[in-house]
Structure formats: structure tokens, C-alpha cells
Amino acid sequence: MIVDFHAHIWGKGFIPPAFYVETARKWAEKAPDRTPEMIMPKLLEGVIDEDGKLFIENMDRAGVDVSIINMTDFGVHWCGEEPQVPLEKQIEFYGEMHRRFSDRLYFFAFFDPRRKNCTDLLERAVKDWGFIGCGELSPTGFYVSDEIAQPLFRKCCDLGIPVFVHIRAGHGTEMKGENLTVKNSAHPFHIKTLQMKYPDLVIIFGHAGYDLWWEETCRIARGYPNCYLDLSDWDLELSGPGNLIAKLGGMRDMVGADHILFGSDQTSGNRFCGEKSNLPKWVNFIKNLPKEAKKFGYYFTKEEVDLILGENAKRILRLKNKS
Numbered sequence: 001m002i003v004d005f006h007a008h009i010w011g012k013g014f015i016p017p018a019f020y021v022e023t024a025r026k027w028a029e030k031a032p033d034r035t036p037e038m039i040m041p042k043l044l045e046g047v048i049d050e051d052g053k054l055f056i057e058n059m060d061r062a063g064v065d066v067s068i069i070n071m072t073d074f075g076v077h078w079c080g081e082e083p084q085v086p087l088e089k090q091i092e093f094y095g096e097m098h099r100r101f102s103d104r105l106y107f108f109a110f111f112d113p114r115r116k117n118c119t120d121l122l123e124r125a126v127k128d129w130g131f132i133g134c135g136e137l138s139p140t141g142f143y144v145s146d147e148i149a150q151p152l153f154r155k156c157c158d159l160g161i162p163v164f165v166h167i168r169a170g171h172g173t174e175m176k177g178e179n180l181t182v183k184n185s186a187h188p189f190h191i192k193t194l195q196m197k198y199p200d201l202v203i204i205f206g207h208a209g210y211d212l213w214w215e216e217t218c219r220i221a222r223g224y225p226n227c228y229l230d231l232s233d234w235d236l237e238l239s240g241p242g243n244l245i246a247k248l249g250g251m252r253d254m255v256g257a258d259h260i261l262f263g264s265d266q267t268s269g270n271r272f273c274g275e276k277s278n279l280p281k282w283v284n285f286i287k288n289l290p291k292e293a294k295k296f297g298y299y300f301t302k303e304e305v306d307l308i309l310g311e312n313a314k315r316i317l318r319l320k321n322k323s
Contacts, residue, residue, distance in 0.1 A: 001321050002283060003313035004067040006136070006164070006206060006232035006263030009055050009105075011093050012048050013084030019074045020044065046271030052097045055268045056104060062279040065310070066319060067266070069094065070108045070136035070164055071125075077112045078140050087111060087121060095129030106317065108133035108164055113142065113149040122152065126159050132317055135164025136206060139185040145193035153198055162202035162316060165191065168233065169212045180212060188217040195224050202226045202316060204261065207233045214247060218254035228312065229255060232263030235282035242296040245289070249298045257304035261312055262286055283309075 020043040024036040027043075049055050059067055071094065075082045083090075094107045109125035111118040125131040134156050142149060144165060156163045167188050169180055182189040188209055194201060208229040209217030221227040229251055237244040251260060264279050266272065285292070286309055289300040313319065 001065045001310040001314060001319075002063060003262065003310040003319065004059070004064050004264050004266060004279070005204070005261040005313050006230050007055075007067045007069050007266040007268075008047075008072065008136075009049050009052060009069050009094075009097070009268040010047050010072075011050050011085065011090070012045075014090055014093075015044060015047065015072075015074055016079055016081040016083045017044060018079040018081035021079075042271075045269075047267055047269035049268035049273075052101060052105065052268075054270070054273050055266075056101060058266065058273040058277050058279060059104065061274075062277070062283045064279065064283060066104060066106065066313075068106050068108060068133070068313070068317075069097075071110050071131075072136060072138070073110055073112045073115075075112065077114045078138070088124075091121065091125045091129055091131075094131070095125070098130050106319075107131045108135035110135050110137050110164075111152075113146075113152045119151050119155040122155055123159065126161060131161075133162045133164060135162075135204070136166055137163055138166040139190070141185070143185050143190045145190045150197070153194060153201065157198055157201050162204060163194075164204040164206050164230070166206045167191070167213065167217055168207035168210045188213055188220045191220055191227075195220075195227065199224075200226065202228070204228045204230050206230050206263075207265070208251065208260075210234055211237065214251065215254075218251055221259065222255045225259075227255075228259050228261050228316070230261045230263040231286075231308070232265035235264065235278050235285070238278075238281060238285060241285070241292060245293050245296050245298050248289070249293070249300070252300070252304065257307045258312060260308045261316075262309045 017040055024039040027039045028034040028036045098105055098107055109122055109131045111121045166186055205217050205221055208214055208231055210233045264282055266279050289305050290302055293300045
């Protein structure tokens with residue numbers, strides 16, 4: 001069983017246009033006859049998958065049995081604008097999608113902790129709609145150690161669900177100067193507070209600190225049985241397989257293969273699925289690690305690969321094998 005622990009599906013109106021303002025501006029600068037207003041509809045429409053079928057087809061093409069869909073909250077606290085579709089309606093959208101694909105798609109819910117009703121929304125998602133975790137928690141404009149975020153983590157403990165935290169420099173966070181230090185809200189350093197306050201809380205380090213913080217992420221995660229590394233975005237290193245295998249071997253040696261989760265950060269919509277998806281290549285790379293690693297002087301067992309590709313996720317989430 002192959003489980004992709006980190007993926008995203010969005011319906012129409014789930015992402016505020018303000019989220020893509022900078023991207024639209026940069027795309028428009030590439031040609032004199034382009035304007036941001038021309039680009040914006042392509043960005044917004046390119047990630048839409050209203051019924052999930054396109055996403056399921058993409059999973060099938062890659063041989064992925066189950067995907068964990070992480071909800072996002074790109075609203076007023078992130079980009080200054082709320083989505084057209086309220087978060088309450090988004091919960092229902094994902095809940096209905098889980099009912100349609102009950103053995104293929106599972107959902108994590110996230111609501112910015114600065115929302116007064118964030119814990120109520122999380123509880124509703126879990127109890128009423130079958131969500132099984134909290135994520136992708138993106139600490140933009142706050143630290144996970146901040147007091148305002150603690151009710152959300154306490155609710156995760158009360159509900160007995162894991163939390164998936166975005167730990168990556170340069171995506172959703174800045175990469176200049178001091179922002180590569182612990183002052184960056186997505187720095188793994190801040191997870192230490194959660195480890196001490198909530199020892200029973202299962203914490204997934206999203207992106208495993210890609211790519212600048214991976215060693216520090218491992219040092220913080222190691223020794224804590226409820227901490228796991230998510231490998232999403234590490235497929236961006238596939239052009240240099242030897243270097244990538246060395247880093248994966250380092251992660252394995254520091255935290256153990258039983259604490260690493262396969263993830264892709266696969267996004268829905270025609271901009272990222274089908275022939276444009278890197279998922280099949282990423283899955284095959286991990287499946288073939290025992291053979292490929294030997295070419296570069298490293299060693300992975302099939303048992304370790306099985307743990308990474310799905311067995312760890314099954315254990316954490318209590319998933320059953322696909323029939």
C-alpha cells in the first residue's frame with residue numbers, strides 16, 4: 001500500500017485571488033503583452049478539481065493507493081482576503097469527497113489559529129465530516145509556540161489527531177537574511193515547544209525542513225517517538241539522485257525509517273496533474289531505493305522502503321489495506 005501523506009485538492013473559490021498576486025505579476029513580466037489581470041484566471045482555474053476525479057486518475061497513474069489531502073487557510077490572515085467559498089462550506093466539500101472516495105482520499109483540516117472559531121471548525125470537521133488530522137498548518141505571521149496557537153494544539157490532543165506542520169524555508173516563508181534563522185516562523189526550532197507541552201501529540205514535520213533545514217529538523221525530531229518527517233518536495237532534487245540519496249540516508253540514520261513518511265505536495269487541477277505531475281517519477285524513485293542507493297555507496301532495504309511508502313502512515317492513521 002502506497003500512501004501519499006501530503007497532497008492538496010481545491011474547489012472553485014477556495015483560494016483568494018490575493019494569494020496569487022505576486023505570482024501573476026512575475027508571470028506577466030515575462031512578456032510585454034501580458035498583464036497580471038490576464039494571468040490571474042489561469043492561476044486560479046488551473047488548480048480546481050471539483051469532483052476529485054482528475055486527482056484520482058493522477059494517483060492511479062502513479063500507483064498511489066491513498067492520499068492524505070491537507071486543507072489550507074489562505075484567507076485574511078495570510079493574504080488579506082477571504083476566499084469566495086467560506087471555510088465551513090469547504091469542510092462540507094471535502095467531507096463529501098471523502099464519502100465518494102472513502103478508501104482513497106482522507107482529509108486533514110486546518111484553520112488559522114487567529115480565527116476565533118478555529119477550534120470549533122476543527123472539531124466539526126473531525127466529528128461531523130470524518131477528517132482525521134490537522135494540517136497543513138502553515139505558520140505564516142505567527143509561531144507555533146505562540147500562545148494564540150495553543151488552543152488549536154490542545155484541541156488536536158483532545159480529538160486524538162496528528163498535526164501536520166509546514167517546515168520549509170522559501171515556500172510560504174522568505175529566504176533572505178535573518179529569515180533563514182529561528183526568526184523564520186516555519187523554522188523547526190519552534191516545534192520544540194510542542195514536543196515539551198504535548199508529548200502525546202503526533203507531529204509531522206512537513207517537507208522535512210526542505211532543503212536548508214533538513215539536518216536540524218532531524219536533530220529536533222529524533223528521540224521523540226511521535227515525531228515524523230514528511231518527504232514532500234524532496235522530489236525537486238531528483239536531478240541529483242546521489243545527493244538526494246545521501247540526504248535520505250542521513251534522515252533514515254537519524255530518525256529511523258519507521259519515522260519517515262512518503263509525501264509529494266501534489267496539487268489538484270490541470271496545471272499539475274496528468275503529464276505535468278512528477279508523482280509517478282517520485283514514487284518509482286522511492287520504490288527503487290534499494291537498487292539505486294547501491295550505485296552511490298548507500299544501503300536501503302525493501303522493508304525500510306515499505307515503511308516509508310505506506311506502513312508508517314497506516315500505523316499512525318490506523319488505515320486499512322485497500323481492498
